[in-house]
Amino acid sequence: MDAVLPEATTEVEIRSLMGDYYDAIRAADCDRIASFYAPDIRAFDAIAELQFEGRDAYKAHWQACMAMCEGMTDMVFEMHDFEISTGSDVAFGHCLVRCGGTDPKGERNTFWMRASFGLERRGGRWLIAHEHNSAPFDPVSTTVMTSLEP
């Protein structure tokens, strides 16, 4: 059985892990992205589907997202104001995400999203068991709001 780490140590460990995870996203390395997930991850992503069930399904979605971004340059995918609540084997976190890039026509397009994470420590290792990415929408126009600033 693993020793129960003090809460502060667990938070440092999870912040480091999530930093590495965002590095993998910026590197567009879908194998590395998927290595952070529990096999039974349930993901709610900002686009395309209501949910993705399991690591393979969510990895395939990331691959589709990366294909959509081909031709984009100076991409950003930054975690801001990341807050974490940690237990010994269960934790959750939430942050704002600045993302976007420059499209092939040279148009710069960045906006803010939100991300939530549910983590579980299994076999001594923290895994992302739940992820939720989204942008809010305007209820009148039903269009996503990409000009909001924190």
Add this chain to the structure above:
Amino acid sequence: MDAVLPEATTEVEIRSLMGDYYDAIRAADCDRIASFYAPDIRAFDAIAELQFEGRDAYKAHWQACMAMCEGMTDMVFEMHDFEISTGSDVAFGHCLVRCGGTDPKGERNTFWMRASFGLERRGGRWLIAHEHNSAPFDPVSTTVMTSLEP
């Protein structure tokens, strides 16, 4: 100090709490809704803003949402496929939400959203410390996707 409850008992307790929370939403009772929140809740809602910081700000948003729904009838706000991961004092959960109603012109309009929750047990009582509601959007049209089915 509170005794550490077996995981199954904690899950039953949180399921019951979240059932009561959704009852409060269906009753449009914003005082009761806010009673489930930690004072320092951070909420990412589906509409209007990137985030709401603190119970008072999020309660005011619920009041605005309820005002938007005036004149609607046969409202639904149902939790489906609710999954929970529980520790002794930290837990997270996620579900699909069927919501909507009939507008004053008689048009029926229901759709599916997603919800995630981060819970903390403080002073022996579980509180919602984080909530994230959203609907996915179509990346080409940037319009929210309201016709997806689970």
